[in-house]
Amino acid sequence: MCESVRHGGDVPLDLEELVARACSGEPLDADWLRAVAAWPGERVGELARAAEQVRAYWFGSSVGFCGIVNARSGACSEDCAFCAQSAHHHGDAPQHGFLPLQAIREAAERLRQAGATRFSLVTSGKRLSDEDFARLLDAVHVVSALGLRADCSPGILDRARLMAFRDAGGGAYHHNLETGRSFFPRICSTHAYAEDVRAVREAVELGLEVCSGGIFGLGESWEDRLELALELRELGVCSVPINFLHPVAGTPLEDRPVLTKGEAVKIVALFRFALPDRHVRLCGGRHDVLGPQDRGLAFKCGASGVMIGDYLTLQGRDAETDAALARRAGRVPDVAGPHVNGAMRTMEEL
Numbered sequence: 036m037c038e039s040v041r042h043g044g045d046v047p048l049d050l051e052e053l054v055a056r057a058c059s060g061e062p063l064d065a066d067w068l069r070a071v072a073a074w075p076g077e078r079v080g081e082l083a084r085a086a087e088q089v090r091a092y093w094f095g096s097s098v099g100f101c102g103i104v105n106a107r108s109g110a111c112s113e114d115c116a117f118c119a120q121s122a123h124h125h126g127d128a129p130q131h132g133f134l135p136l137q138a139i140r141e142a143a144e145r146l147r148q149a150g151a152t153r154f155s156l157v158t159s160g161k162r163l164s165d166e167d168f169a170r171l172l173d174a175v176h177v178v179s180a181l182g183l184r185a186d187c188s189p190g191i192l193d194r195a196r197l198m199a200f201r202d203a204g205g206g207a208y209h210h211n212l213e214t215g216r217s218f219f220p221r222i223c224s225t226h227a228y229a230e231d232v233r234a235v236r237e238a239v240e241l242g243l244e245v246c247s248g249g250i251f252g253l254g255e256s257w258e259d260r261l262e263l264a265l266e267l268r269e270l271g272v273c274s275v276p277i278n279f280l281h282p283v284a285g286t287p288l289e290d291r292p293v294l295t296k297g298e299a300v301k302i303v304a305l306f307r308f309a310l311p312d313r314h315v316r317l318c319g320g321r322h323d324v325l326g327p328q329d330r331g332l333a334f335k336c337g338a339s340g341v342m343i344g345d346y347l348t349l350q351g352r353d354a355e356t357d358a359a360l361a362r363r364a365g366r367v368p369d370v371a372g373p374h375v376n377g378a379m380r381t382m383e384e385l
């Protein structure tokens with residue numbers, strides 16, 4: 036029997052009721068989500084189990100494995116404070132132009148063999164040149180031919196390019212909002228939050244699968260995290276990547292502490308309850324916050340997917356261990372990938 040804690044001053048948070056509401060299809064209001072954020076850290080295990088119940092209701096035993104390649108790295112015009120690829124900072128990220136197709140094919144094949152069903156082409160910079168966008172579409176064909184869903188993370192795409200990506204057989208358009216609207220100006224000054232929101236909204240309206248989330252541990256508050264969750268819910272994205280800051284030397288956030296495991300688990304729970312039927316994927320930084328002993332927690336805290344293999348500028352861990360840990364937690368790779376924006380799974384589909 037789940038116990039209750041007080042929240043919002045007077046209202047008790049009952050985990051059983053929280054789970055029931057998250058499985059009902061009715062969105063939880065902000066007070067319920069604030070109560071999740073206020074849940075005591077020493078009892079985070081109970082919250083993780085409740086988040087797992089909600090994940091299991093909407094996603095059954097499936098787990099999404101996805102991978103990425105840094106198809107064009109470094110020399111970015113933007114000044115995101117956490118990022119080693121920004122030309123404004125002094126991180127030591129690799130710098131290279133768009134990778135040859137053969138290198139992309141090999142990276143995708145490695146991850147396919149490791150169990151990934153989706154593979155994203157990630158490029159640094161706010162916008163692609165015409166030449167690089169043409170290379171991206173060529174790469175979509177190469178990745179699709181391997182039987183993988185070819186996703187992309189190419190900065191901001193306008194409507195015409197979003198349609199060209201979709202018509203080339205592309206899968207998800209990935210574009211993170213990074214953090215809450217109020218906190219964003221402290222993280223990035225080279226473009227406006229509204230530009231990112233517009234790109235995400237346009238992609239959703241065009242019927243693309245849209246993957247958009249953020250990075251945590253930048254110094255943002257729980258209210259900032261809630262603001263991001265509610266923005267993503269309003270936009271109707273189908274997948275939310277959760278990244279944790281890995282402080283990189285030479286960036287403005289190089290001295291920030293790594294989040295604790297408990298706080299990271301609570302962040303995943305918050306997004307699971309805010310967007311119960313959408314993919315919540317553990318991505319960059321998960322090895323920093325969970326550590327080798329707790330790596331299996333990735334499959335027990337409400338996340339419906341994990342990124343396997345390497346991250347953008349950091350080495351990941353061996354994907355085989357992730358597959359083994361997922362199996363131990365009773366999870367099987369989801370070959371179908373995420374459902375489209377706005378659509379919920381029925382009980383029969385689970």
Ligand code: SF4
Nearest residue numbers: 111113115118121159
């Ligand atoms: S997060 Fe993306 S847009 Fe921001 S600096 Fe890094 S590569 Fe550039």
